[in-house]
Amino acid sequence: MNLRFSLNGNLVSLDVPADRRAVDVLREDLGLTGTKEGCGAGECGACSILVDGEQKLSCLMLAIQLDGREVVTIEGLGQANQRHPLQDAFIRQGAVQCGFCTPGMIVAAEALLRRIPSPTRADIREGLSGNLCRCTGYQKIVDAVEAVAKMREGDP
Amino acid sequence: MNSIIPEIGRPFARPDAKDKVTGKEKFAIDFYGENLLWAGVKRAGIAHGRIRKIDLDAAAKLSGVIKILTGADVPGPNRQGIVHKDQPVLVADKVRYSGDAVALVIAQDKETLKKALHLIQVDYDLLPAVFDVDDALAPDAPLVHEDHPGGNVLLKATIQAGQGEAALSTCDVVLEETFEVPMQAHAFLETENGVAYQEPGGRVTLIVSTQAPFRDRWEVSFALGLEMDQVRVVSPYLGGAFGGKDGATVQCLLALAAIHAGGRPVKMVWDREEHFAAGYKRHAARLHYRLGAKSDGTLEALHCRLHYNTGAYAHLGGEVMALGMEHAGGPYRIPHALIEGFCVYTNTPIAGAMRGFGVVQVSFAFEGMMDRLAERLGMDPLVLRQKNVIRRGDRHLSGVTMTQSTGITDCLATIQAHPLWQSRKRWKREAGPFKKRGVGVAAVWNAMGYGRGLPDSAIAKIELTPAGKILIYNGVVDMGQGNTTAFVQIAGQVLGQEEETIDLVQPDTDRTLPSGSSSASRTTYTFGNALIKACEELRRKILGRAAIMLLADTLDHLELLPGRVRDLQSGRELALSTIASMMPAEDRICTSQFLMSVARDRIDTGLEFRIGFPHLIFSYAAHLAAIEVDELTGAIDVTSYAAATEAGHILNPQTFEQQMQGAIAQGIGYALYEEVVTDQGLLRTPDFTTYHIPGAKDLPDIDSQAVTSWEPSGPFGMKGAGEVGVNGPLPAIAAALADACGIRATRSPLTPERVLSALDGFKTNPHGGRS
Numbered sequence: 018m019n020l021r022f023s024l025n026g027n028l029v030s031l032d033v034p035a036d037r038r039a040v041d042v043l044r045e046d047l048g049l050t051g052t053k054e055g056c057g058a059g060e061c062g063a064c065s066i067l068v069d070g071e072q073k074l075s076c077l078m079l080a081i082q083l084d085g086r087e088v089v090t091i092e093g094l095g096q097a098n099q100r101h102p103l104q105d106a107f108i109r110q111g112a113v114q115c116g117f118c119t120p121g122m123i124v125a126a127e128a129l130l131r132r133i134p135s136p137t138r139a140d141i142r143e144g145l146s147g148n149l150c151r152c153t154g155y156q157k158i159v160d161a162v163e164a165v166a167k168m169r170e171g172d173p
Numbered sequence: 174m175n176s177i178i179p180e181i182g183r184p185f186a187r188p189d190a191k192d193k194v195t196g197k198e199k200f201a202i203d204f205y206g207e208n209l210l211w212a213g214v215k216r217a218g219i220a221h222g223r224i225r226k227i228d229l230d231a232a233a234k235l236s237g238v239i240k241i242l243t244g245a246d247v248p249g250p251n252r253q254g255i256v257h258k259d260q261p262v263l264v265a266d267k268v269r270y271s272g273d274a275v276a277l278v279i280a281q282d283k284e285t286l287k288k289a290l291h292l293i294q295v296d297y298d299l300l301p302a303v304f305d306v307d308d309a310l311a312p313d314a315p316l317v318h319e320d321h322p323g324g325n326v327l328l329k330a331t332i333q334a335g336q337g338e339a340a341l342s343t344c345d346v347v348l349e350e351t352f353e354v355p356m357q358a359h360a361f362l363e364t365e366n367g368v369a370y371q372e373p374g375g376r377v378t379l380i381v382s383t384q385a386p387f388r389d390r391w392e393v394s395f396a397l398g399l400e401m402d403q404v405r406v407v408s409p410y411l412g413g414a415f416g417g418k419d420g421a422t423v424q425c426l427l428a429l430a431a432i433h434a435g436g437r438p439v440k441m442v443w444d445r446e447e448h449f450a451a452g453y454k455r456h457a458a459r460l461h462y463r464l465g466a467k468s469d470g471t472l473e474a475l476h477c478r479l480h481y482n483t484g485a486y487a488h489l490g491g492e493v494m495a496l497g498m499e500h501a502g503g504p505y506r507i508p509h510a511l512i513e514g515f516c517v518y519t520n521t522p523i524a525g526a527m528r529g530f531g532v533v534q535v536s537f538a539f540e541g542m543m544d545r546l547a548e549r550l551g552m553d554p555l556v557l558r559q560k561n562v563i564r565r566g567d568r569h570l571s572g573v574t575m576t577q578s579t580g581i582t583d584c585l586a587t588i589q590a591h592p593l594w595q596s597r598k599r600w601k602r603e604a605g606p607f608k609k610r611g612v613g614v615a616a617v618w619n620a621m622g623y624g625r626g627l628p629d630s631a632i633a634k635i636e637l638t639p640a641g642k643i644l645i646y647n648g649v650v651d652m653g654q655g656n657t658t659a660f661v662q663i664a665g666q667v668l669g670q671e672e673e674t675i676d677l678v679q680p681d682t683d684r685t686l687p688s689g690s691s692s693a694s695r696t697t698y699t700f701g702n703a704l705i706k707a708c709e710e711l712r713r714k715i716l717g718r719a720a721i722m723l724l725a726d727t728l729d730h731l732e733l734l735p736g737r738v739r740d741l742q743s744g745r746e747l748a749l750s751t752i753a754s755m756m757p758a759e760d761r762i763c764t765s766q767f768l769m770s771v772a773r774d775r776i777d778t779g780l781e782f783r784i785g786f787p788h789l790i791f792s793y794a795a796h797l798a799a800i801e802v803d804e805l806t807g808a809i810d811v812t813s814y815a816a817a818t819e820a821g822h823i824l825n826p827q828t829f830e831q832q833m834q835g836a837i838a839q840g841i842g843y844a845l846y847e848e849v850v851t852d853q854g855l856l857r858t859p860d861f862t863t864y865h866i867p868g869a870k871d872l873p874d875i876d877s878q879a880v881t882s883w884e885p886s887g888p889f890g891m892k893g894a895g896e897v898g899v900n901g902p903l904p905a906i907a908a909a910l911a912d913a914c915g916i917r918a919t920r921s922p923l924t925p926e927r928v929l930s931a932l933d934g935f936k937t938n939p940h941g942g943r944s
Binding site: 094095104107120148151158 | 191199205359360410411412828834860866869
């Protein structure tokens with residue numbers, strides 16, 4: 018099946034089998050390995066991507082469901098030469114340990130801040146509750162998201 | 174972010190985070206390769222039985238199946254294992270647990286692989302099985318390994334001190350209790366995986382998510398009958414490990430697949446269910462304790478009988494139990510002790526290394542006993558601990574004289590002064606309707622390094638590149654603990670160079686030097702010590718060359734500055750790139766080995782332990798948990814948590830906090846709900862719905878403090894801090910539960926069901942409260 022969608026601002030078009038998962042197309046066909054797979058069952062959130070601005074789990078989506086949509090992966094949020102404020106905050110606040118959950122976590126945080134620009138710490142914990150991290154205990158991740166929200170409040 | 178000189182003692186954001194936040198960092202799972210094949214394993218699905226017939230016909234006929242291999246196809250001894258070579262790569266005759274590998278399929282793509290594995294039919298002659306230690310130790314129990322001389326007992330050992338068990342009879346108070354803890358899963362986010370290919374000359378290269386690349390090389394070459402130099406192992410950053418990637422997971426299977434793949438790369442990724450079914454686990458254990466004390470609370474005697482269920486294969490079971498036995502008396506002075514340990518084979522998933530390696534289990538028991546003793550004597554539990562904790566100069570019951578930093582007293586003092594402890598009575602009174610509040614403390618410790626009998630060594634290598642930059646050849650894996658960050662700090666500190674000019678090569682048996690496994694809280698300590706010496710040597714070489722080029726008679730006036738050397742007298746400078754261009758390669762590279770010290774005492778106990786006993790250096794912590802118990806549901810909410818840790822001088826407060834918060838999070842999961850459940854040897858918790866790990870909403874903010882300390886043998890005064898934090902949560906939360914509702918838990922995890930049924934029991938019999 019022909020699949021056309023906007024990926025990190027660029028239009029892509031490719032043929033995919035009807036049963037191919039979005040995460041496999043992103044990682045294996047398009048080489049965007051920043052999106053991770055931790056469970057394949059929608060339980061861990063590592064495969065999170067933004068689809069039309071909302072957090073979606075790419076391991077539970079068929080690739081064809083991306084057709085005509087606007088998709089942003091971790092690679093599209095920011096790169097080394099121009100990092101997203103959440104990416105900078107994750108580095109600075111020590112929110113990264115092994116880093117495997119990090120891309121999905123940052124995507125979830127971005128979706129959260131789009132929904133709730135000034136979240137409380139409880140809002141942040143709620144907003145990230147679909148993303149598992151086994152290293153950090155979440156505290157520094159919450160710190161990082163909170164720091165970005167506060168920075169944005171001070172910078173209207 | 175401007176480049177800075179990474180220095181010791183200051184918060185320094187880990188350099189590897191930069192590529193991790195943008196998705197650029199490649200973990201093993203992100204390597205694919207041209208013309209890729211996929212390999213996967215048919216798991217037994219039965220607990221115990223002999224293979225009668227494997228029917229491969231239907232699978233082999235499937236288009237896209239390249240090769241199917243069984244035990245008969247494994248060259249070499251077909252045995253893997255770190256200490257005991259008792260685990261087949263592919264089972265040739267007898268299945269010993271449900272996760273055993275019975276066939277290996279290589280296929281064109283993932284979908285074909287899945288279908289082929291499904292089509293393989295195996296017929297078994299089922300055998301009676303043993304699932305817990307009682308089954309396994311029963312007379313006439315079926316044997317997991319018929320050829321093991323000890324029957325189902327992998328290792329039986331004793332540690333004795335003073336008068337041993339006999340001293341209990343002269344104690345004023347003797348308390349007795351039996352504790353039980355379940356299997357825990359590592360549940361790292363990047364499951365076991367790797368990719369491998371065979372080079373035209375026959376050599377096999379593996380890029381694999383592993384904690385021990387150099388040992389893997391030996392494991393793979395031994396199991397498959399290859400020459401060691403025919404195996405290369407590359408280990409990128411790991412997506413978590415916690416002990417579960419210490420030892421062969423995919424390695425031997427992948428190398429076997431690569432040999433049959435005609436030079437094409439082969440990838441194997443265990444899915445989440447396979448991780449739970451076939452990955453290593455923390456040992457389930459039963460811990461019988463008798464603790465004797467004087468009426469003033471002075472500890473006198475301890476008798477422990479510890480049973481560790483090690484599952485179907487030895488892995489590091491004996492060594493895990495050894496460390497548990499060594500820590501069984503807690504960080505306390507106990508003059509008389511008998512610790513008996515039994516590490517037992519069963520037909521259940523393989524237990525092995527996991528953060529807190531055997532110590533997590535006994536921490537629940539020894540701290541549980543301390544709380545019971547405090548209650549019996551009407552003493553403040555914190556004061557009772559302060560009275561008995563081990564100090565520098567004391568002799569521990571293992572026979573080791575504590576000659577190194579021994580800071581548990583300071584940890585307890587920090588917790589005693591903590592606002593949460595000071596205001597606990599008022600806080601408890603303010604509980605709402607149907608809520609009970611409680612506060613508990615725990616004192617824990619954890620050894621660092623391999624221990625006596627297994628040299629704990631690292632070889633650091635550092636290069637001044639022709640471009641004048643610094644390249645660290647890291648030999649110990651960074652699984653997320655941040656050891657590479659410490660290495661950059663060490664190089665920055667000694668060589669005075671900026672972060673942007675310091676780079677790392679990650680472990681690769683071709684490029685870096687053998688430095689042991691990433692385990693035992695040892696990586697920064699051992700490799701860091703080696704790296705300091707290598708950096709100092711490189712510094713001398715650079716200054717020596719600069720002296721010649723600057724016509725300086727002495728090195729005294731020369732200083733290494735970012736990117737250059739300056740003669741402080743003349744003001745003349747030379748760029749490092751200029752100096753490097755004058756140096757041949759062998760002169761720009763320095764290597765240095767460090768070997769960790771071991772206890773010097775003559776030890777005449779624990780003689781059954783071949784390696785890894787006793788230890789000399791420990792980190793210490795006191796933990797405080799404040800919980801609220803819902804009397805209607807039995808649910809425990811950990812509302813606040815504080816930890817005071819003594820791990821020598823802190824090289825990086827940020828990575829130190831990360832380690833503490835992360836370890837405590839795993840410990841809280843272990844305390845409240847994590848439990849690998851099997852039924853007749855078959856896994857009942859195959860996913861994150863049935864095996865619950867803490868999510869963002871399940872944890873409080875954790876207040877982690879470091880007490881001031883210095884470990885003279887450590888790099889810049891540090892010692893390992895990766896594991897000690899996981900030992901505290903279960904005993905601290907159990908103590909808080911007793912404080913809240915009078916329930917003295919003997920079984921973990923402390924699930925709502927257990928708490929609720931104990932609460933019901935407690936209402937009818939307040940003196941018999943158990944859970």
